[in-house]
Amino acid sequence: MAPAKGPREPSVERSTEYEEFMEDLKKYHEDRGTTDVFDPEPKIGNRHADLFKLYKKITERGGYDKVSAEKGGFREVGQEIKLVIGPPSGHAQLSYQLKTAYYRNLAAYEIAKFHKKDPPPRNILEDVSARGGDLLNRTLENFQKPVRPSMMDSQDSEGSGDEAQKTPKEEKMDIDEPGSATGRASRGLRQAPPQRVLFQPDVSSTRQTRHATGATHSPQPPSQVNTSLNQSALTMFQNYEPKQPTVLTLRPVITPGNNPSMFQEKQRSRKEAALRAGKTLPPKGMMLPGTGFEGPNIYVRTLLALRSGIPAEQGYALHHLVKISHERGDKYKFEAFPGLAEDLINMVLKVSSLYYNVDWQFSFADEGPSSQLDILDGIQGTKDILERIAALRPLNTLDELETEEFYQTLNKINEAGLVLRNMVTMEENAEYVAGFPQVRDFICIALNLPNRPAVVELQHYALDIAEQITKYLILEADDPLYVSLLRHMGGQDRGAILTALRAISRISMNMEESTRLKGVPSSIIQRIIDWTMLDDEELVHACLDFLYQYTAVVDNVEYMVGEVNVGMLVDQLVRLLTYGGRETEARLMVKPATQPPQPKVATELPNIPTDLLEQLLNIKEPERSSQWLRSCFEEDPSGEITQIALWQAYQGRFAEFQGLHAPLLAAADFIKNVSTTFSSANAQVLNGPVPKFIIKGIRPRAVPMSLQGKPYLRCKWQFEGGMPCGEFIVDEERLWNHLVHDHCRVSRRPDGKLDGTPSDTPVYTCRWKGCKKFSSSATRASAPPAEGAAPAAGGTRSPFEVGMHLKLHLPDSKEPDQPRPEAEFQSFDWCNTAVDERGDAAGLPLTSVLVLRNLARNVPRKEDHEAEGWTQRLFDPVRGRLWHVMAHNRSLNSYLTDLAILVA
Known part of the structure; x- marks a missing residue:
């Protein structure tokens, strides 16, 4: 019977402070006029809330707004005052009940007493839901009661109202897929219930007609439905009569169709009242704010504001687009908002008007490119954009002294560039924008702006955009974008050089046609080779990526060997083969250890000491047999023992005690228990003329093991005639006492200790196996014996x-393991470089060996009149280092093998 539970502690502690607090709270609600919602002991689950204790806990944490802002704040408070209890599945409901109780009873009181402010009126506090917070800043102007969205405006309801004036938060926008109205509309609509189909019983006869016997259909089994139930259902269905329709009383409704004069009079009265008040009525069909139309969501608002051309609206749009593209860049797609990309491009193109007397415009006419300088081709892209930029007349501007208008315009341009840059980091947006020739013209214009500090930010945005879209482009040697990227690699800005290298290396990466990287000046190639010597992993990695793409073309390699120092490049690439390598020492087995020969099937079974037997007899089966097996046997994958020998050993040890202790296990249960005790043991049958039943995976121990896992010590004392003692002792102290008392017969004193006084009568000898001290076979000592001692012999x-002397044998009393020849090992020094998650080579060493392989494959071949070819010139000086890396770097072994074949 379960013990009775103690009385549960009361929910409310009715102390003097509690009574005073409740009186003050009740009076406050009377003055506020909210006694109808005031509940002095609201129920939370099956307990009543102590409002005094709840108020103290909430105010200690800073008040209702701060606790609401914390994740799980009310749950933690409820757990502290033991109101949110029980299984975790119900904590959310109890926490919201607690929050609602505080909201209706204590929220206004907290604002007045704790924060010393005037609380919001009742109609926007106690009369609305407890969801959300921000009570301290809630007013009639900034708070709007939640309304149930209709089918027509459910799409934009979440992004309208107050949210339309603010950038939407990330958690609210997670379910707001741009351009999709089905997700929002379905949340506010209930699903239609499944259609109900009236029951129609099968009234056909179950008897088979005479003509049916010749049918080709297979016979069906007889129906198992009760025919009496079918008959009753059929009768009820046939006798069913619907109720007679009730006559409805219709009342006429006045509409503009049946009474137009009445509505005309109302319209005239409204106009006269508006004129007397000095107001004008809105145009017919316009829905003003607050009349039920909440306006478009934040995405549509920013798009329309960007198109408006009003500076203030454009600033609003760009500010919010920066946040949206940053927070929702993984879902904000250009395809969902047609015209957004074009508007952003038109905005960033205004940067030229800050430094040149030009206002770029795009022409979409079929006649081809316009001859006017400021008209760009919006269909095919402007082929001569670089020549047009060079022909522009610069304005006299100073970066040190900018006007406010200049700064505001440049800020909007940078924000538009940042939005484009954030959005193209999404693959769908990058592929979408890559099809716009206007984007390529913008990048060319941005990269060829005057060398002014103010345009550095926009140029970096343009390079980032180019890095994302070049993998979807095919650029020839004379393409303006390709030429602009190459020019930018001649500067001193590390970030610009790095991004330009990446953009060029990714050209047509996702296209079927591979890039050939034609027309790269030799000065740029030499700079890239020089950069490989810098201690800058990111820059070196970008250089090697470029070189890998560049050296994959035979014409490029032939151009390199004649224009730049390729030998220095090969030397640096070989050096990078060990970049980041970790030196380790590994031991490889040259010759495995040989196992000592053992009998295939064990026949000798171990004996156990008396004290271990007494401990085993006090254990019940099957644990006793398991402990006996662990004490006498050990796991060995190659060991075997016959089942009958193991069963006989078990019976021979415990059969004589069966009447006094627990009965023995049956043979089958005992054999199963062996596999349970040892995970590697399993019963098998050896086929032959006479099948042999064995247990594979165990062997007898050399010495038994105690129940605590400690091996016993064997006594190696030999009696007269060479008979060994063979007794097993659990520890050294007991073995020493056994030797001194049982074998040497040393007498004990009355206090139980051994008597160490020399005696004339007995002579003590040592008969430990292999010991010659104090034995009859020892040579007599030449020196006279000490007083009270006989000669050593x-x-x-x-x-x-x-x-x-006997203590000297104790450390050697453990049974030594059989000597096993040790395996032979040889040490090797490795210098392995970085690998990826699949174990393949990665990082700078991999790219370096790939560039070397391209060079070895594509360098010009040796001519007949030449003493040596380019392969020998480039790789003979580093051949020894290559073999060294091949021997010590296992990560690059396969790649270096291919390189060695090409070099040879």
């Missing part, structure tokens, strides 16, 4: 001397 009369 005949033993000693000193019990102390023989006792100290």
Whole structure:
């Protein structure tokens, strides 16, 4: 019977402070006029809330607004005051009940007493839901009661109202897929219930007609439905009569169709009242704010504001687009908002008007490119954009002294560039924008702006955009974008050089046609080779990526060997083969260890000491057999023992005690218990003329093991005639006492300790196996014996001397393992470089060996009149280093093998 539970502690502690607090709270609600919603003991689950304790806990944390802002704040408070209890699945409901109780009873009181402010009126506090917070800043102007969205405006309801004036938060926008109205509309609509189909019983006869016997259909089994139930259902269905329709009383409704004069009079009265008040009525069909139309969502608002051309609206749009593209860049797509990309491009193109007397415009006419300088081709892209930029007349501007208008315009341009840059980091947006020739013209214009500090930010945005879209472009040697990127690699800005290298290396990466990287000046190639010597992993990686793409073309390699120092490049690439390598020492097995020969099937079964037997007899089966097996056997994958021998050993050990202790296991249960005790043991049958039943995976121990896992010590004392003692002792102290007392017969004193006084009568000898001290076979000592001691050949009369001697045998008393020839190992020094998650080579060493392989494959071949070819010139000086890396770097072994074949 379960013990009775103690009385549960009361929910409300009715102390003097509690009574005073409740009186003050009740009076406050009377003055506020909210006694109808005031509940002095609101129920949370099956307990009543102590409002005094709840108020103290909430105010200690800073008040209702701060606790609401914390994730799980009310749940933690409820757990502290033991109101949110029980299984975790119900904590959310109890926490919201607690929050609602505080909201209706204590929120206004907290604002007045704790924060010393005027609380919001009742109609926007107690009369609305407890969701959300921000009570301290809630007013009639900034708070709007939630309304149930209709089918027509459900798409834009989440992004309208107050949210339309603010950038939407990330968590609210997670379910707001741009351009999709089905997700929002379905949340506010209930699903239609499944259609109900009236029951129609099968009234056809179950008897088979005479003509049916010749049908080709297979016979069906007889129906198992009760025919009486079918008959009753059929009768009820046939006798069913619907109720007679009730006559409805219709009342006429006045509409503009049946009473137009009445509505005309109302319209005239409204106009006269508006004129007397000095107001004008809105145009017919316009829905003003607050009349039920909440306006478009934040995405549509920013798009329309960007198109408006009003500076203030454009600033609003760009500010919010920066945040949206940053927070929702993984879902904000250009395809969902047609015209957004074009508007952003038109905005960033205004940068030229800050430094040149030009206002770029795009022409979409079919006649081809316009001859006017400021008219760009919006269909095919402007082929001569670089020549047009060079022909522009610069304005006289100073970066040190900018006007406010200049700064505001440049800020909007940078924000538009940042939005484009953020959005193209999404693959769908990058592929979408890559099809716009206007984007390529913008990048060319941005990269060829005057060398002014103010345009550095926009140029970096343009390079980032180019890095994302060049993998979807095919650029020839004379393409303005390709030429602009190459020019930018001649500067001193590390970030610009790095991004330009990446953009060029990714050209047509996702296209079927591979890039050939034609027309790269030799000065740029030499700079890239020089950059590989810098201690800058990111820059070196970009250089090697470029070189890998560049050296994959035979014409490029032939151009390199004649224009730049390729030998220095090969030397640097070989050096980078060990970049980041970790030196380790590994031991490889040259010759495995040989196992000592063992009998295939064990026949000798171990004996166990008396004290271990007494402990085993006190254990019940099947644990006793398991402990006996662990004490006498050990796991060995190659060991075997016959089942009958193991069963006989078990019976021979415990059969004589069966009447006094628990009965033995049956043979089948005992054999199963062996596999349970040892995970590697399993019963098998050896086929032959006479099948042999064995247990594979165990072998007898050399010495038994105690229940605590400690091996026993074997006594190696030999009696007269060479008979060994063979007793097993659990520890060294007991073995020493056994040797001194049982074998040497040293007497004990009345206090139980051994008597160390020399005696004339007994002579103590040592008969430990292999020991010759104090034995009859030892040579007589030439020196005279000490007082009270016999010569060494005949033993000693000193019990102390023989006792100290026997201690020398204790460390060697454990049964030594059989000597096993040790395996032979050889040490190797490795210098392995970085690998990826699949174990393949990665990083700078991999790119370096790939560039070397391209060079070895594509360098010009040796001519007949030449003493040596380019392969020998480039790789003979580093051949020894290559072999060294191949021997010590296992990560690059396969790649270096291919390189060695090409070099050879």
